Amino acid sequence: MSRIISALILAVAAVTASASEPLKLAANAPESHIVVKGDTLWGISGKFLKEPWRWPEIWRLNKDQIKNPHLIYPGDVVLLDMSDGTPRLRLGKGVKTSGNVKLSPKVHSELIDKEIPSIPAHVIEPFISRPLVVGEKDLENAPRIIGTEESRVIVGNGDSIYVLGVQEEHPRWYIYRPGVPLKDPGTGEILGYEAFYLGTAVVKRPGEVTIMEVQTAKEEIIKGDLLVPAELPDLKSYVPRKAEFELSGQIVSVYGGVGAGGKDSVIAINQGIQHGIEVGHVLGLFTKRTTTYRDKDGRNQTKELPEERYGVVFIFRAFDRISYGLVMEAEQPLVAGDAVHNP
Numbered sequence: 001m002s003r004i005i006s007a008l009i010l011a012v013a014a015v016t017a018s019a020s021e022p023l024k025l026a027a028n029a030p031e032s033h034i035v036v037k038g039d040t041l042w043g044i045s046g047k048f049l050k051e052p053w054r055w056p057e058i059w060r061l062n063k064d065q066i067k068n069p070h071l072i073y074p075g076d077v078v079l080l081d082m083s084d085g086t087p088r089l090r091l092g093k094g095v096k097t098s099g100n101v102k103l104s105p106k107v108h109s110e111l112i113d114k115e116i117p118s119i120p121a122h123v124i125e126p127f128i129s130r131p132l133v134v135g136e137k138d139l140e141n142a143p144r145i146i147g148t149e150e151s152r153v154i155v156g157n158g159d160s161i162y163v164l165g166v167q168e169e170h171p172r173w174y175i176y177r178p179g180v181p182l183k184d185p186g187t188g189e190i191l192g193y194e195a196f197y198l199g200t201a202v203v204k205r206p207g208e209v210t211i212m213e214v215q216t217a218k219e220e221i222i223k224g225d226l227l228v229p230a231e232l233p234d235l236k237s238y239v240p241r242k243a244e245f246e247l248s249g250q251i252v253s254v255y256g257g258v259g260a261g262g263k264d265s266v267i268a269i270n271q272g273i274q275h276g277i278e279v280g281h282v283l284g285l286f287t288k289r290t291t292t293y294r295d296k297d298g299r300n301q302t303k304e305l306p307e308e309r310y311g312v313v314f315i316f317r318a319f320d321r322i323s324y325g326l327v328m329e330a331e332q333p334l335v336a337g338d339a340v341h342n343p
Contacts, residue, residue, distance in 0.1 A: 023058055023087050024050040025080075032092065035076045041118045042240055042314065042328060044072065048080055048089060052328075053240045053282035053312065053343055058089050066239045066280070072116040118238050118280065119326055124316045127255075127266060133192040133319045139178055141165065142226040146209070156217040161201060163227060166210040170229040173201045173212065177225050182322060184270045185250045185337045191270060191321045194253070198225060238280035240314055242342055247271060247283060251338045252322065260333040264326065267313060269340050272321040279318060283325070284343035285311040285334055310334075312343050 029048045045052040056066050072078070077092040147162035148155045155161055179196040183189065198219045201212040214221060249271035254261035261267060271277050286307040295301050311330035315323050327334065 023054060025087055026050050029080060031080050033078045035072050035074050035078060035116060037074045039072070039074075039116050040120055041072065041116060044078060044116070045240070048078075048087070051343070053242055053314075055239050056241050058087055059239075060088055061239065066241055074116070118240055119314050119316065119328065123264065124266075124326055127317060127324055132195060132317065132324060133182065133268075133322055134178070134195050139193075139226060142228060143167075143173075143210075145175075145221070145223050145225045145227070148223060154220045154222055155214055156221070157214055159214050160204065161212050161214060161221070163201075163210045163212055164208075166203075166206065166227075168229065169206070171203055172215075172230040173203070173227040174230045175199045175201055175214070175221055175225050175227055182252050182268060185252060186270070191252065192319065194255075194268070200230060201227065238278075238316075240282050241280055243276065243278075243281050243283075245276060247276065247281070247340070247342055249275070249283075249340045250288065251285075251334060251336050251340060253336050254334070255324070260335050261327060261330075262333055263311070263328070263330045265330075265334070267325055267327060267334070269313075269315075269323050269325065270321070271340070272323050273318050274320055277315055277318045277323045279316055281315045282328075282343055283313050283315065283340040284309045285313055285327070285330065286339040286341060287332075288337055288339040307339055307341075309343070313340065 026047060026049055033044060033047055035044065041055060042052050045055040045058070049055070049058060055061075072091075079090050079092045081088045081090050143163050143165040145161050146164045149160040152159065175198040176195045177198060179194040181190045182192050182194055184191055196219070198221050199217040200215045202215055203210060204213050205211040212227075249269050252268040252270050255266040255268065269283070286309050287305070288307060289305050290302050291305055292300055292302050310332045311327060311334065313325035313327050315325040317324045
């Protein structure tokens, strides 16, 4: 389907800035940028802005475009426009020569590469369609491995497995194991159970007991492990943005069971769809620590320290009461219990 990007951008209504501070350009912000394969909306925005999540403001997008912009494709030229005194980005058509953009008609083929994603697709793809959070009863009827090739205790790539309970035709499946419960750091309430991803399998021969072949084994696969259909991931280019209302929560866990995380870590937070969380929301990461000290009488006292922001996280998947995000910036290690608020 052909698209007319210039008209789309010029026609949109300007969005009132959600923050009181004016947009701040990045140091040495370029006058233009030619989009290449591998770019992301976050990365391009960071070339022009100190705060990449304020992307909708510098593009002056409306709400519909924010959720699914279809703005940027490889070969497009992003221009920094200061003609009205405030920075905005727009698309020019042409090629860059000697530091300047020479405008000329440009035809976009229907075969052009797909739109640029918000954040690195290869990082979040494993978390888009695989089961991450499941309810306790959601596991009861999942297809289950009941046997392995030559009765092996552990199977790997290329090995056959025997699966009971396959009720639908699907060529490719994910293998997983119920993981640890996800508990709210504040209340201790169980928000769900994190599914532990093990690998993929394809159907060799359907039947009451389906024979499958393990395609990829990220971890050890054994009898009793469960399977779900592997759907194609939906990696829409949701624009990174601040929520239009106040959001406040805590980090529940760092994915993979590690104690601390940093930039490029995937984290779970105790805010979900019922709290207004949407894919594309950007939240600030804040320290939430306490210190123990002795008062003037020599007694031990505990005091909560002021919260300090040290990073930001991009929400890429939301469930009812919990969401997953990719840490885009982190000046120090993050741990479960740290706070998340509007950036």
